[in-house]
Amino acid sequence: MCGSRPGVWCWQDGPTANGKRVLIHEERKLAAGRLGEIGWYTFRHTYRSWLDETGAPMKVQQELMRHAVIQTTMNVYGQAMSSSKREANGKVVEMVLKPMSASA
Numbered sequence: 001m002c003g004s005r006p007g008v009w010c011w012q013d014g015p016t017a018n019g020k021r022v023l024i025h026e027e028r029k030l031a032a033g034r035l036g037e038i039g040w041y042t043f044r045h046t047y048r049s050w051l052d053e054t055g056a057p058m059k060v061q062q063e064l065m066r067h068a069v070i071q072t073t074m075n076v077y078g079q080a081m082s083s084s085k086r087e088a089n090g091k092v093v094e095m096v097l098k099p100m101s102a103s104a
Helices: 024-035 040-053 058-065 070-075 082-097
Strands: none
16 A cells, blocks of 8 residues: 555566556556546445445455454444435434334
8 A cells, every 4th residue: 555645656676567657547547447436445345335235244355355453443444335225214204203102
């Protein structure tokens, strides 16, 4: 991980195959095809959200993300998808608005 942002030179151990320095981010962009505008870290955060959306167990997500500790997977990466948040909120609203039974 170079830590630099797009458009900034990344540190390289040696010259590239053609002897020129290249922007690593540009190299990634060309290799990424249609996802070229998505940066590596954005993709990792999105990937984690997608894994969560599939219902993959947290341990599986941790291993696929190659995190040493599960807290990184849980606390740093991923966000709930809007559709999942709407669905969860809708269920809570249904519980609150549900008429109480006579025995309660």
